[in-house]
Amino acid sequence: MEFMIFTATTTDGxxxxxxxxxxxxxxxxxxxxxxxxxxxxxxxxxxxxxxxxIVYRDGEQVLGFAIYGFRDLTDGVYDLYWIAVDPxxxxxxxxxxxxxxxxxxVRAEGGRIMIAETxxxxxxxxxxxxxxxxxxxxxxxxKDFYSVGDDLMIYAKRI
Amino acid sequence: MEFMIFTATTTDGxxxxxxxxxxxxxxxxxxxxxxxxxxxxxxxxxxxxxxxxIVYRDGEQVLGFAIYGFRDLTDGVYDLYWIAVDPxxxxxxxxxxxxxxxxxxVRAEGGRIMIAETxxxxxxxxxxxxxxxxxxxxxxxxKDFYSVGDDLMIYAKRI
Numbered sequence: 001m002e003f004m005i006f007t008a009t010t011t012d013g014x015x016x017x018x019x020x021x022x023x024x025x026x027x028x029x030x031x032x033x034x035x036x037x038x039x040x041x042x043x044x045x046x047x048x049x050x051x052x053x054i055v056y057r058d059g060e061q062v063l064g065f066a067i068y069g070f071r072d073l074t075d076g077v078y079d080l081y082w083i084a085v086d087p088x089x090x091x092x093x094x095x096x097x098x099x100x101x102x103x104x105x106v107r108a109e110g111g112r113i114m115i116a117e118t119x120x121x122x123x124x125x126x127x128x129x130x131x132x133x134x135x136x137x138x139x140x141x142x143k144d145f146y147s148v149g150d151d152l153m154i155y156a157k158r159i
Numbered sequence: 160m161e162f163m164i165f166t167a168t169t170t171d172g173x174x175x176x177x178x179x180x181x182x183x184x185x186x187x188x189x190x191x192x193x194x195x196x197x198x199x200x201x202x203x204x205x206x207x208x209x210x211x212x213i214v215y216r217d218g219e220q221v222l223g224f225a226i227y228g229f230r231d232l233t234d235g236v237y238d239l240y241w242i243a244v245d246p247x248x249x250x251x252x253x254x255x256x257x258x259x260x261x262x263x264x265v266r267a268e269g270g271r272i273m274i275a276e277t278x279x280x281x282x283x284x285x286x287x288x289x290x291x292x293x294x295x296x297x298x299x300x301x302k303d304f305y306s307v308g309d310d311l312m313i314y315a316k317r318i
């Protein structure tokens with residue numbers, strides 16, 4: 001398989017931010033968290049910041065990005081912090097390829113478990129189905145976590 | 160009730176580190192994480208660092224400490240990052256008083272849920288019993304999280 005997936009560089013910043021804003025499901029606080037993480041990643045590097053940014057690029061155009069990182073104090077647990085695809089680039093399996101690339105990188109680093117946390121609301125149904133289709137299992141949930149009526153759903157995949 | 164509980168200050172650092180090291184159950188990586196968090200707390204403040212440090216003091220002596228902080232992107236969820244009591248100061252309810260003080264502070268800030276994550280191993284049985292006795296419920300678990308055979312147990316209390 002050939003992926004058009006690269007480690008993110010400075011010039012990807014604007015397009016990453018743009019995709020996040022146009023994805024539709026994220027609130028302002030969530031949207032704002034991405035440039036913060038990206039700045040830390042650029043300044044401190046992936047290891048130093050704990051944020052590994054990867055992008056799916058088609059020529060110069062970024063069609064999606066993902067952020068994963070090691071969970072401190074564990075033996076081989078990694079969190080998928082973010083995965084987002086340009087709404088105009090659906091049906092190209094960009095999300096699947098990004099997540100697969102994250103998992104391969106984590107496996108190469110000796111990771112055992114990938115965790116994806118998401119919301120239990122109807123708005124995130126497609127996201128949850130995506131994780132399940134990628135082999136993730138909803139191993140744990142916390143009711144009313146993000147807010148009342150908005151549960152935390154923890155998906156895990158043994159990789 | 161009268162608590163001898165204070166916001167931690169610079170001079171508490173050495174005793175906090177000492178209690179962590181002598182508590183017995185924490186590994187080196189966990190022990191090392193405390194001074195790192197404490198430095199961030201001193202440098203950036205509780206709000207800036209996200210780490211609220213409180214100590215139980217008897218005169219000049221620190222008998223225990225706790226660290227709690229707001230979980231980003233939630234509406235009112237707080238994590239109890241650390242709670243540790245000097246092994247020579249058992250039976251004074253230091254842990255109960257520290258945790259109660261964390262909960263009261265969180266409630267005052269409008270928090271809804273306190274989360275305490277711990278290990279499922281036999282070594283942490285007393286810790287888990289402590290949380291249950293304080294009204295926490297093991298709402299979720301992830302098998303083999305910290306390492307193979309060492310599950311993550313998530314305790315939550317609606318406060």
